Amino acid sequence: MQFPLRTLVSLALLSLVPACLAADMAPLKVGEIASLTGKEAAFGQSSHKGTLLAIEELNAAGGVLGRTFDLVTEDNQSKAGESATAARKLISRDHVSALLGEVASSRSLEIAPIAQSSKIPMISPSSTNPKVTAVGSYIFRVCFIDPFQGTVMAKFAKNELHLNKVAVLTSVSSAYSVGLAKYFKERFIADGGDIAIEQKYSEGDKDFRSQLTAIKAAGVGGIFVPGYYTEAALVAKQARELGITVPLFGGDGWEAPQLIEIGGSALEDTYYSTHYSPEDSSPAVQGFVKRFQARFNGETPDAMAALGYDSAVFLADAIKRAGTVESAAVRAALAATKDFTGVTGHTNIDANRNATKAAVIVTIKDGRFKFLKTVAP
Numbered sequence: 001m002q003f004p005l006r007t008l009v010s011l012a013l014l015s016l017v018p019a020c021l022a023a024d025m026a027p028l029k030v031g032e033i034a035s036l037t038g039k040e041a042a043f044g045q046s047s048h049k050g051t052l053l054a055i056e057e058l059n060a061a062g063g064v065l066g067r068t069f070d071l072v073t074e075d076n077q078s079k080a081g082e083s084a085t086a087a088r089k090l091i092s093r094d095h096v097s098a099l100l101g102e103v104a105s106s107r108s109l110e111i112a113p114i115a116q117s118s119k120i121p122m123i124s125p126s127s128t129n130p131k132v133t134a135v136g137s138y139i140f141r142v143c144f145i146d147p148f149q150g151t152v153m154a155k156f157a158k159n160e161l162h163l164n165k166v167a168v169l170t171s172v173s174s175a176y177s178v179g180l181a182k183y184f185k186e187r188f189i190a191d192g193g194d195i196a197i198e199q200k201y202s203e204g205d206k207d208f209r210s211q212l213t214a215i216k217a218a219g220v221g222g223i224f225v226p227g228y229y230t231e232a233a234l235v236a237k238q239a240r241e242l243g244i245t246v247p248l249f250g251g252d253g254w255e256a257p258q259l260i261e262i263g264g265s266a267l268e269d270t271y272y273s274t275h276y277s278p279e280d281s282s283p284a285v286q287g288f289v290k291r292f293q294a295r296f297n298g299e300t301p302d303a304m305a306a307l308g309y310d311s312a313v314f315l316a317d318a319i320k321r322a323g324t325v326e327s328a329a330v331r332a333a334l335a336a337t338k339d340f341t342g343v344t345g346h347t348n349i350d351a352n353r354n355a356t357k358a359a360v361i362v363t364i365k366d367g368r369f370k371f372l373k374t375v376a377p
Helices: 019-025 041-060 082-092 105-118 146-160 175-190 209-218 229-241 257-267 283-295 303-322 327-335
Strands: 028-034 069-075 098-100 122-124 139-141 165-171 194-201 222-224 248-250 271-274 340-342 345-349 359-365 368-375
Touching (some): 028 041, 028 303, 041 303, 082 105, 105 139, 146 222, 146 248, 146 359, 146 368, 165 209, 209 229, 229 248, 257 359
Parallel strands (some): 028 098, 098 122, 222 248, 248 271
16 A cells, blocks of 8 residues: 555644634644665554554544644655655754654664754654664653563564574664664573574575575584564574474564564464564453454554554644644653553553563464464563
8 A cells, every 4th residue: 555755644624713813723743764665664664553543533622732743654665765755854944743653663763863962752662672762861762671571572483483593684784673682682691502503694685595404414402593474484484494383483673463474384383572462351452452353444553553553642732731843842751650550551661761661472283374472471
């Protein structure tokens, strides 16, 4: 599905109000940066739909502080450098009051210094690398971070899959992949596990047979693949073609319908950590799923959609508590967030502006994503 570069969502009809009231009632501009096209478009499109649904619902309820929202979306085309360009446009041209995005850590790291220097609050829906919020006091996220996610998967590999000897296959060109691999290895080794072999690749690679052949020779019991869905799916296919039958597992970068579309049956009985499952029976999740499906032709929302939704509601909640749209006050309200209830669970913002919240483990069974368990922080 293609989206225009500029998506305007507003119920305000400024032409019908007196000019003296126009400034106070003008829609609040919020910038969104997402990969709507390109290699990782599934992430951006899904997150955008969640954000769009949240903005529409907020506006239908009257917005916040008497103002509705004007969502201005820029497509970075999944390309390095484009997110920084988009951020500058949104801040200097559109004069946005906040930025939502990006979903990938490498691209969020392009945006964060620009937002910080401009004192514009930025909220990433799903960038899990700790470096993102370390950029400065105006940078936030609504997802857990890789030290927690890496620990979750290391414990899962050791205690649930009963693995003692594993391989790690890392994308060296992805800050997300490198960081998640680091935290997984640290915890797995600390728990007595053995990283028998490490292999590397770069984003966009399509042939992993050389790395997988070396992994097969190492005689490992499982393979940790902390990458994105396209490469993870191809790794699974090629591993099975080479006769590797051990479990493969990864992180939230696997989360996309295209994972199964590309990998097919090779992904049976593989596992990954993520932020929510549409199978969760909680009223908040099931209500969101129903509203999302009604808005987007029956499509079931994945974790990126849920996090996109939560990022917009999280911002609106902070503006309401701040009682103003002034950036320093909104930043302070975001930093003070405790027990924010969203679709992806209860969130507390810590001193480093990271979200403390639970993770979900998903497996793939009979060609479908299947909720396995929730892991508390």
